[in-house]
Amino acid sequence: MTNPDDIPLVLPEHRDNPFIAALPPLMAEREVIASLSEEPRFDERERTYPDHLRRACIMRLSRHYFKPLGRHLTLEARLAHLLREGYDGRNISDGSYHQHLRDNHERVIRRSLSAGANPARSTAAAMALVGCSGIGKTETVTRILCRYPQVIEHHEPFSFQQVVWLKLECPHMGSARQLCLDFFGSMDALLGTKYFRQLHRGNLDLLSSQMGRVATQHGLGLLVIDELQHLRSGKGQDRQQLLNFLLALINKIGVPMLLVGTLAATPLLNDTVRNARRASGLGSLIWERLDRQDGWDYFIADLWRFQWTRQPTELTPEIIDCLYEETQGILDLAVKLFILAQFFAIQLAVQRPQTHGSERLSVGLLRHVAKENFKLLEPMLTALKRNDRDSVAAYDDIRPFQDHVRAIFRTAVPSNRSISEALDVSREVSVVSADPQDPRQQVQVALAGLGVAADIIDVVVNNALAQVGPDNPIALIGAAVAQFEALHPVATRAGLGTGAKPVKLPRKVTKPPPQDGDLRFIVAKGIDDGKTAHQSLADAGIIAPVERVYQVQ
Numbered sequence: 001m002t003n004p005d006d007i008p009l010v011l012p013e014h015r016d017n018p019f020i021a022a023l024p025p026l027m028a029e030r031e032v033i034a035s036l037s038e039e040p041r042f043d044e045r046e047r048t049y050p051d052h053l054r055r056a057c058i059m060r061l062s063r064h065y066f067k068p069l070g071r072h073l074t075l076e077a078r079l080a081h082l083l084r085e086g087y088d089g090r091n092i093s094d095g096s097y098h099q100h101l102r103d104n105h106e107r108v109i110r111r112s113l114s115a116g117a118n119p120a121r122s123t124a125a126a127m128a129l130v131g132c133s134g135i136g137k138t139e140t141v142t143r144i145l146c147r148y149p150q151v152i153e154h155h156e157p158f159s160f161q162q163v164v165w166l167k168l169e170c171p172h173m174g175s176a177r178q179l180c181l182d183f184f185g186s187m188d189a190l191l192g193t194k195y196f197r198q199l200h201r202g203n204l205d206l207l208s209s210q211m212g213r214v215a216t217q218h219g220l221g222l223l224v225i226d227e228l229q230h231l232r233s234g235k236g237q238d239r240q241q242l243l244n245f246l247l248a249l250i251n252k253i254g255v256p257m258l259l260v261g262t263l264a265a266t267p268l269l270n271d272t273v274r275n276a277r278r279a280s281g282l283g284s285l286i287w288e289r290l291d292r293q294d295g296w297d298y299f300i301a302d303l304w305r306f307q308w309t310r311q312p313t314e315l316t317p318e319i320i321d322c323l324y325e326e327t328q329g330i331l332d333l334a335v336k337l338f339i340l341a342q343f344f345a346i347q348l349a350v351q352r353p354q355t356h357g358s359e360r361l362s363v364g365l366l367r368h369v370a371k372e373n374f375k376l377l378e379p380m381l382t383a384l385k386r387n388d389r390d391s392v393a394a395y396d397d398i399r400p401f402q403d404h405v406r407a408i409f410r411t412a413v414p415s416n417r418s419i420s421e422a423l424d425v426s427r428e429v430s431v432v433s434a435d436p437q438d439p440r441q442q443v444q445v446a447l448a449g450l451g452v453a454a455d456i457i458d459v460v461v462n463n464a465l466a467q468v469g470p471d472n473p474i475a476l477i478g479a480a481v482a483q484f485e486a487l488h489p490v491a492t493r494a495g496l497g498t499g500a501k502p503v504k505l506p507r508k509v510t511k512p513p514p515q516d517g518d519l520r521f522i523v524a525k526g527i528d529d530g531k532t533a534h535q536s537l538a539d540a541g542i543i544a545p546v547e548r549v550y551q552v553q
Contacts, residue, residue, distance in 0.1 A: 019087040019097075019162060019219050022152045032076050033068050036143050040064040042306055051346050054308045058342050061335055066143060067302050069295045071287055072136075075129065076144050078283060079258065082125060083148075083165070083221045086256035089123030090219065092157060096120055097219070100254060104213040111205040113212060113248045122254035126246075128269055128474050129260045130228075131287025133397040134332035137260055138226055142167070145224070151190055160218070161191055167224040170261075174234020176245040179225075180207035187214060208245060212253040220255050228261030229397065231268050239268070263288075264396035266404040267411075269474050284474035286401050286439075289329035289384075296324060299331065303338055309345050309359035322363045326370040328384040330398075333374070341369045405446045405477055409484060439473035440465065443480045452484075460484050 014020040027035065040060030049057070090097045099120035107115045131137050145165050152162040166186055171178040184195040184207075199210055215223070225246065231239045249255050259269070269284075290296050297320055304315045313319075327333035345359040374381060380398060383391035392399055440461055447457045464479035526536025 013088065014084065016093055017087055017091045018093065018154065018157075019090065019221070020084050022154070022162065023083070023148060023164065023221075026080055029073055032073055035147055036066065036068040036072060036076065036140075038064055038066040038143075040306060047308055047310055047312075049308075051350065054346060055343060057308045058339055061303075061306055061339055065303070065306070065335065066136075066139065067299055069290075069299065071285070071294075072140050075140060075285060078127060078285070079141075079144055079222070082127060082256045082258065086124040086221060086254065087219070089121050089254055090216070097216075100216045104209070104216045104253070107209045107252075108213050111209050113208055113245075113252045115209075119252065120254070122251060124250050124254040124256045126250050126257040126259065128228075128265075128284040129258065129287070130263055130265050130269075130284070130401075130474070132289050132330065133262050134330040135287050135289065136331050137262075137287060141224060141226070141258070141260060145222075148221075162219040163187070163190060163221070165222040165224065166190075166220060167226060170225050170227045170230040171242075172230045172233055174231045174238040174242045176238075176242045177204045177207060179242065179245070180204070180211050183211050184214070187218070191218070208248070212249065215249070215253055215255050222256050222258060223249065224258045224260065226260045228259050228265040228268060232264060243268070262397040263399055263401055263404055266401065266474070266477075267408055269478070283471045286473050288401055289398070290331060291329060292324060296320075296329060300334065303335065307342065307361070309342055309361065310349070311358045311360060313361040318363050319361070319366070322366050325385065326366060326374070326381070328381055333377075337366065337370055337373075340373050341366050344369050401473075402442055402445060405442045406449055408477060408481060409443075409446045409450060439476045440470060442473065443477060447480075447484065 010021075010025065040057075041064075042057075042060075046054065046057050090100055092098075103119050107113055109115075129137055129141070145167065148164045150164055150166075152164060154160050154162055166183070168179065168182050168186060171182070181196065181200060184199055187193060188196050195210075195214060199207060202210070231242065234242070246257060246259070250257050259265075261268070263286075290299070300320050300323055301315060304319075307313065323334055323337065327337055341361055342359075345361055345365060348365075349357050349359045371378075379391070380395050382388075383395070384398070389400075389403060393403065396404075443461055443464070444457055447460060448454075452460075460480050460483040463483045464476050467479045468475040470476070522536050522540050526532070526539070529536075531539070
C-alpha cells in the first residue's frame, strides 16, 4: 500500500501546465542543501601517500568543494519561483502559449518587439544578483541551474523541445546585437538548429524580433545574463540600448531573467528608476564579503576537515581569525589559501624534516603563504584590512555596496560646483557604516552623508518603501533616487529639516527695472506708440534724425 506521505504534493497550477509539470518538483531546504553540496573524495589513509599524490588529492578542493550557506538557499528558492512564474503566463493547456506565438509572429513581420495592439499577458519577472568578486555568484547560479534539465523533449499535446534555461555572458562593449548572436549560437549548440547561420547578417531589429520568436517557440524558462559589469566598458548609448532591450524581453516576450554581476554593476541597474525596478521583480540580492557572523566560522570548520598533511591540525579560534584577516571574507581566496598552505607544509617537511616533519598548519605558516602567494592582491587586501575607503574605491568589484549607494546618490546632486562641494561628504564622515543586509539603512546613511536632513531622509525612504517594499535593495535605491531627485531642491538647496545646514548658492543679482532715461525704456515705449527704434531715439534727441544725416552727406 502506498504511504500518502510518500506522494509528492503538486500544486494544481503546476500540474496543469506542461512546461512546469516537466520540471523537477520544488524541494525542501534540506533537499536543496543535499543537492547543492559537494565534497571531494577523502580517505584518511591518503595522508600516508607520497607527496606528489597528496598534492593531487589536495587539488580536489578547487574542483569539488561547495558548501551551501543561507544566501545560497535564498537564491535557489527565488530562482525556482522565478522560473515557474514565467511559465504561468505561457501555458499550452489554456492557450496563452499560442497567443505569445501569434504575438511574436507579428513582431517578426514588423521587426519590432513593441508590435502588437493586444499582446498576451506576461507573468515574467526579473531579479538581480550583484556581489563581491570571488564570493561564488557564478558557481552558485550554475549549480542551481544544473538541477534542471536544460532541454526537455515534449510529445504531447505536440512535439517540441523546451529549453528550460540559457546562460549568456554580457558582451564586453554592451552590444545588443552581439547578445542576440550569442543567443542564437547557444541555441544551435543545444538543439542542433541553424539559427545563427540563417540570421547572423541581420540588423538589430531583425535579430531582436527573431530572438523573441525563438525564445517563445522553445519555451525558454529563464535567461541568465552573467558578468553584467562588462557594460561599464560600453558606450553610454550602447549600454542603455542593451538594458532597454533586456527589459523588452521581459515585458514583451515574457522571458524571466536573472542579471548577475559584481558590485561594480550596481550603478548600471540604477541608470534609471525604471531599470532598477524592473530588475527586481522577485527582489534583488546583494552578496557582500562574508561576515564573521554570517557563516564564516561554519564554512571554515567544514573546509578544515579536508587535510592531506601527515598530521592533521586542530582548528583553533586563532586560525579562524587568521584566515579571515588574510582573505577578508572572500570564499574563493579562503579555499585557495587552505590549498596552498597544505602544499607549503608538505614542501617544508621535505626541506626541514627535523623541525617541520609533522606538516602542521599554523597561524605563522598561513600568514607566510598569504604574503608570498597573494602579492598581486596585497594592495586590495591591505585596503580592506585597514578599511581605507579611499584605496578600496579603486577596486569597484570589491568596493562595499554602501559606497556604491553613496556614489549613486551623489550623481543625483546638481553639477553646480558650489552645491557639489557643499554636499560632498568628507572621508571622515564616510566611515559611518550601515548594516549590509538592511537596504533601508544603506539609503539612510548615504543621504545623511550628503548632508540631507533627517526629516527629509524619512520622507525619501518611506515613500520608496511604499513603492517597492523592503526586500528589493536595488529597487529601493532606484525608487529613493527618484524621490531624492524630486525633493533635493528643497532638501539640499533650502536646507530644510532639523539637521541640515543650508547650502549657500551664488547670490542672484536682481537688476533694477528700466527708468525714463534708459535706452531700453525709450525704445520699448516708442514701439508701443508704433514708432521704430531709430525714430524713438531720434525724437528723444539721442541720435540725429534721418533727414539731418542725409543733409550732412
